[in-house]
Amino acid sequence: MTLEEQFSRLIQILQLIEREPWMWDAADLEAKFEVSRATIERDIAILRQWGQIKRKRGKFGLAEMKFLPTSFTPPEALALRLAGTSFAGQAGAAYKDTLASALRKIDLALPGRIAAEIKKAHQRVAVSQPVVRDFSAQVYQDLQEATVRHHPVEITYYSRSRQEPTRRRVDPYGLTFKIGAWYLVAYCHLRKGIRTFALDRIKWMRVDEGLRFKYPSDFDLNEWLAKGWQLQAGGEPTEVVVRFDPEVASWIAGGHWHPTQRIEKRPDGSILFRVTVTGYEEMLYWVLSFGAQAEVLEPAPLRAAVAEAAIKMSERYGVAEAPVMA
Known part of the structure; x- marks a missing residue:
């Protein structure tokens, strides 16, 4: 075995553990590289001595790395703080403590003048948080x-x-x-x-x-999710066509709602909004949120579902026609 072969194997071991942490043990690596157990143990000893990997219950993972300090401009630091604060509020308990710790470290690493500027700027920018469902x-x-x-x-x-x-x-x-x-x-x-x-x-x-x-x-997780409107990504793709009145047309046209969206402007100022999605039933509540300013043209089942919801709302409010507003 040459030094070149050993070095190449060490790099490959690190790459495997980086891609699949805590999934490889000595026996797996022995079979993967077709070398003896003693050879693998020597390689592991070298990597552990370098501080690159650690072993837990026989499996290998990358050791925590302490990154060198870096510098941020005031806009960069503000962007990180706003992004971290916003995501911590949305993601709930999953990253709340981790992000809070990371933001504190950023604050401590900033020079006093920049830290003061960031604090003042942050107090003047408000990011509203949606309702987040609680979980463990x-x-x-x-x-x-x-x-x-x-x-x-x-x-x-x-x-x-x-x-x-x-x-x-x-x-x-x-x-x-x-x-x-x-x-x-x-x-x-x-x-x-x-x-x-x-x-x-x-x-x-x-x-x-x-x-x-x-x-x-x-x-591919992202490709699979992109097929649906929100979460229902299974089933056959279906084209959905919604007509939006002029009052909301520019707002709809200016938003990125789905990777497949197409906008067709009409002479009267309205638009036709087209998307091709799986699980189009999820679009029901989105369409209803625009009230009478949105009309589903296709597919027929979604149009019928919107009409049924509108009838039920009319019955609930006890009106057959629009009331006259004083």
Whole structure:
């Protein structure tokens, strides 16, 4: 064995552990590189001596690195603080303490004059926070670890549609934060397909650390989520067409609502808003939020759902026609 071969193997070991932390043990590396256990142990000893990796329950992960101090301009420091504060407020318990600690370190590293400028500027910028559904930070952390290590998970899930708990076995593919809540994207063995699970509705869970599932090589979390309007990314893509009145047309046209959106301007000032999504049923409440200034043209089932909701609202308020405002 040459020094070049050993150095190349050390780099490859680091790359493997970086991509899949806490998933490789000495036996796995021995089989991967087709060398003896003694050779792998010598490599590990070198990497540990360099402070690059650490071992926990026989598995290897990267050691925490202490980064060299850096400098920020006032706009950069303000941007970091605003972004951190905003995300901490939205993400809830998952990153709240971690972000607070990171922001304190940034504040301590700033020169006094810049720190004073940032504090003054921050007090003059308000970022509104949406309502965030509460959940267990421990559930989030356990699921994140299971996702990285490819461990299957058993959960008791309270479905909003069924209004009753069900026991599921899932293979976690990723986590996403949308519309004020954290969701797990996972393959559900009960439903035989990829589903999303709100973390606040997981009432019990157990990570099966003794097993590992095969993560699908053709699955990309962001690409999968981009197919749907919000979270329902399964099913066949459907084109949705909504006409918006002139009063809201410019606001709709100026927003980025979906990667597939197309805007068609009409002579009367209205627009046709087109998107191609899976799970178009999720668009119902979005369309309703614009009241009579939005009209679904396609598909027919979504148009019927909006009409049914409008009829029920009229019945609830006891009006058959629009009341005259004094």
